[in-house]
Each structure stands twice: as C-alpha cells, then as structure tokens.
Amino acid sequence: MAATSWEESVKSLKGVILDMCGVLYDAGEDGGSPIPGSVEAVKRLKASDLQLRFCTNETQATREVFVAKLQRMGFDISVCEVFSPAPAAVAVLKERGLRPHLLVYDGVVPEFDSVEKTNPNCVVIGDAAEKFSYQNLNDAFRVLIALEKPVLFSLGRGKYYKEDDGLKLDVGVYMKALEYACDVEAEVIGKPDPMFFQKVLDDMGIQSHQVGFKNKSSANTFI
Amino acid sequence: MAATSWEESVKSLKGVILDMCGVLYDAGEDGGSPIPGSVEAVKRLKASDLQLRFCTNETQATREVFVAKLQRMGFDISVCEVFSPAPAAVAVLKERGLRPHLLVYDGVVPEFDSVEKTNPNCVVIGDAAEKFSYQNLNDAFRVLIALEKPVLFSLGRGKYYKEDDGLKLDVGVYMKALEYACDVEAEVIGKPDPMFFQKVLDDMGIQSHQVGFKNKSSANTFI
Numbered sequence: 303m304a305a306t307s308w309e310e311s312v313k314s315l316k317g318v319i320l321d322m323c324g325v326l327y328d329a330g331e332d333g334g335s336p337i338p339g340s341v342e343a344v345k346r347l348k349a350s351d352l353q354l355r356f357c358t359n360e361t362q363a364t365r366e367v368f369v370a371k372l373q374r375m376g377f378d379i380s381v382c383e384v385f386s387p388a389p390a391a392v393a394v395l396k397e398r399g400l401r402p403h404l405l406v407y408d409g410v411v412p413e414f415d416s417v418e419k420t421n422p423n424c425v426v427i428g429d430a431a432e433k434f435s436y437q438n439l440n441d442a443f444r445v446l447i448a449l450e451k452p453v454l455f456s457l458g459r460g461k462y463y464k465e466d467d468g469l470k471l472d473v474g475v476y477m478k479a480l481e482y483a484c485d486v487e488a489e490v491i492g493k494p495d496p497m498f499f500q501k502v503l504d505d506m507g508i509q510s511h512q513v514g515f516k517n518k519s520s521a522n523t524f525i
Numbered sequence: 526m527a528a529t530s531w532e533e534s535v536k537s538l539k540g541v542i543l544d545m546c547g548v549l550y551d552a553g554e555d556g557g558s559p560i561p562g563s564v565e566a567v568k569r570l571k572a573s574d575l576q577l578r579f580c581t582n583e584t585q586a587t588r589e590v591f592v593a594k595l596q597r598m599g600f601d602i603s604v605c606e607v608f609s610p611a612p613a614a615v616a617v618l619k620e621r622g623l624r625p626h627l628l629v630y631d632g633v634v635p636e637f638d639s640v641e642k643t644n645p646n647c648v649v650i651g652d653a654a655e656k657f658s659y660q661n662l663n664d665a666f667r668v669l670i671a672l673e674k675p676v677l678f679s680l681g682r683g684k685y686y687k688e689d690d691g692l693k694l695d696v697g698v699y700m701k702a703l704e705y706a707c708d709v710e711a712e713v714i715g716k717p718d719p720m721f722f723q724k725v726l727d728d729m730g731i732q733s734h735q736v737g738f739k740n741k742s743s744a745n746t747f748i
Contacts, residue, residue, distance in 0.1 A: 431659065432660075433659075434659045435658060436654065436655050436656075436657045436658060436694075439698075440692065440693055443685065443692065443694055443698075444691060444692055447685070447692060461705060461706045462670070468663070468667060469666065469667055470663055471659070471663055471666055471702070471706055475666075475703070475705055475706045476702060478701045478702055478704070478705040479694070479698045479699060479702040480698070481701070482697065482698055483685055483694055483698045
C-alpha cells in the first residue's frame with residue numbers, strides 16, 4: 303500500500319478499532335488520565351460514518367466498571383462498543399459448550415455469570431494478581447490434568463506491567479507455567495491474537511481489510 | 526555396547542550413582558519406606574571397590590535431614606555421599622561469584638548459609654511449595670529483570686508430583702514462568718541435567734564412561 307495519511311486511509315475504511323490504554327488514556331494513579339486530544343478524536347470518529355469499536359486487555363474489572371471510568375474522563379463511549387477478553391471468552395465457551403474453571407481477578411468474575419461452571423471441562427485464566435497463589439494454581443492445574451485433552455484459555459499473553467509499587471507478573475507468565483505442566487498450548491483470547499480481533503470484526507460485520515487499528519505503538523496500523 | 530548383566534557391567538566400572546526415590550525407597554506417608562532388598566544392595570556396593578554416590582532432586586530439606594531419614598530406614602549412608610541440587614548450586618554460585626536471591630523451601634535455606642546473598646545478581650528457585658506466592662514470584666522477577674543479563678538457576682525441572690492431598694506443581698513450572706517473563710533460559714541444576722551429574726563425577730574423580738547410574742525407570746543406565 304502506498305504511504306497515505308491517517309485521514310486519507312480512514313476515508314477508504316468502514317470501521318476503526320482503537321486500543322484504549324496508551325491511545326485514549328495513560329495508566330497511572332487513580333485510574334489514569336485522558337491523553338490530550340483523544341476525547342475530541344473519539345467525538346470526530348463518532349460523527350463520521352465509520353463504525354467504531356474499542357479494545358482492551360483489561361481483565362481486572364468488568365466492562366461496566368471500566369467504561370464508567372472512561373466516561374468520567376469525558377469519553378463518549380458505551381459498554382457495547384468495548385471488547386475485552388472476558389466477554390470474548392464467554393462467546394467462545396458458549397460456542398464450544400465448555401464449562402470453565404476460572405482463575406481470574408474477582409472484579410471480572412461477573413462477566414462469566416451467564417456461563418455454566420459446574421463440573422468444569424476447561425480452565426480460563428486472566429490477570430488474577432494476588433489470586434495467583436500456589437493453592438489456586440494447583441487447583442487450576444488439577445482440573446486441566448484430569449481432562450483427557452486439557453483446554454486452557456488465557457485472557458492475554460502479557461509478561462508484566464508496572465504499578466505504583468513496582469513491576470507485576472502478568473497472565474502470560476502463568477499461562478506458560480500451566481502450559482508446561484500439562485503439555486498443552488493455551489488458546490489466547492486478547493490482543494494481539496487473531497481470534498480476539500475476529501470477534502470485533504464479526505460485531506461490526508466487516509472484513510479485516512476494511513478496518514483500521516490504532517494502538518500506542520502504531521500511528522496507523524491495518525490488521 | 527553389547528548387552529551385559531548389571532553385575533558384569535559393574536565389574537568394569539569405577540563408580541556407581543544411585544538415584545534415591547524409587548531406587549532406595551518409595552515416597553509415601555511418614556517420609557516413605559525402603560524398597561525391599563535395597564538396604565542390602567547398598568551394603569554390598571559399599572563392600573566392593575566401587576565408589577558410590579547417591580543423587581536426589583530433593584529440595585525441600587537439607588541433606589542432613591534427608592540423610593537422617595534414610596539412616597532411620599537402615600541405609601548405611603552419609604551426607605558427603607549424597608548429591609542434591611542445592612549444594613551443587615552453591616558450588617556453581619561460588620565458582621562464578623554469584624550472589625543469589627533465593628526462592629526455595631524454608632527447609633533447604635541452610636544449604637545456602639555459606640553464600641553471600643546481599644545485592645543479588647542472580648535468582649535460584651527450588652520447589653518452594655507454599656512460598657510460590659504471587660508476591661514472592663514478583664520479587665524474584667524484579668531481581669531478574671533489573672539485571673543487565675538475567676541469570677536464573679532452577680533446582681530441577683519437574684512439572685508436578687503427588688502428595689497425600691493431591692497433585693502439586695513443581696519447580697519446573699515456575700521456572701518456565703520466569704523464563705517467559707524475562708526472555709531468559711534457566712540453568713537447571715538437578716537430575717537429569719549434565720551439569721549436576723558432572724559435579725558427582727568430579728567428586729569421585731572419574732569420567733562419565735566409568736560410572737553406572739541406576740534410577741527407578743532404568744534397570745541399568747550408563748551416563
């Protein structure tokens with residue numbers, strides 16, 4: 303593709319997916335702060351005839367809580383426009399008739415309310431933070447190893463992130479631990495994996511060549 | 526090599542290394558029980574002109590505590606004949622002037638008494654069991670990631686083991702987690718890695734072709 307400006311590219315597109323952290327807001331104390339100009343940019347995109355969706359690997363809060371934070375920052379954004387790993391996982395679980403054993407942060411558990419969880423036949427891990435205890439990891443492992451063919455979903459594959467009190471190991475690290483323990487490859491649901499983006503495209507009803515994606519490390523990326 | 530009996534092979538050898546769990550004793554409640562005939566077999570080997578050493582991946586107790594258990598079972602065995610990962614790691618740390626941050630079981634910490642541990646420039650993990658907490662893993666990770674070239678030692682690469690209350694994840698699983706987090710390959714000290722066996726050979730002053738090795742899955746294995 304010949305080099306084109308962001309505005310010119312947008313004209314030929316049917317939809318845009320915006321990453322959130324680093325694009326709309328910067329993480330930090332008190333939930334972070336909006337990046338200058340981003341509230342106005344979202345407004346302009348909404349006024350266009352482009353479809354707009356947002357994606358995040360946030361797995362410590364429900365979308366409701368997360369979106370409320372963005373709204374307080376001034377963003378015109380609603381829950382149904384936001385794609386995070388947990389609801390994408392719920393869709394996959396239901397499609398495949400899977401009942402998860404959850405090892406996720408308490409704040410995101412309600413996203414899984416509609417999923418049958420008795421007699422689990424797979425494991426879903428998210429960034430569980432303090433819940434990544436020795437006991438909880440053993441419990442998740444025992445569910446996996448008791449299955450004829452272990453099925454492990456990981457909500458993202460991040461290695462670590464920074465919080466005010468220092469670096470913290472992210473979900474990808476615990477994914478690797480369980481992969482090794484069970485000789486299994488996890489199915490990753492979240493950026494940057496194709497299965498996750500496909501769910502967003504499905505929702506917009508468009509193809510991958512018709513969408514633009516912007517994250518903090520790309521001025522203008524097309525999937 | 527032509528097929529030979531265990532006894533015939535032993536005649537041409539200068540030393541024997543015996544694995545312990547599954548060869549001398551079976552694990553179980555109250556520390557396990559001796560395998561019938563094994564106390565007598567150790568006695569016969571000691572009466573021969575072969576050098577004899579024992580090896581184990583035990584990393585939850587010091588050799589003193591572990592050997593005392595075997596002595597109570599009736600084995601003629603002393604601490605200096607037993608090679609476990611912790612003292613092998615101590616030797617490697619001293620050779621290379623490394624100061625470890627330890628993430629190991631409390632019972633094995635005394636093995637590292639002679640090693641300088643301030644201002645750590647590497648991490649050593651063993652089967653830390655309940656000490657594999659989110660906080661302790663983050664702490665070990667922060668030491669590694671702050672190093673220009675992270676150095677990680679793992680006392681074994683086991684995936685899991687069984688205890689009375691169920692399966693437990695072993696050190697190898699947490700090794701994989703930290704490897705992924707830091708883009709580093711751990712140096713494994715313990716069976717079945719060559720560095721570990723080399724320490725045993727060095728102690729006997731013999732070469733690998735001069736030693737026989739017996740573990741629970743091999744009637745007669747030569748390194």
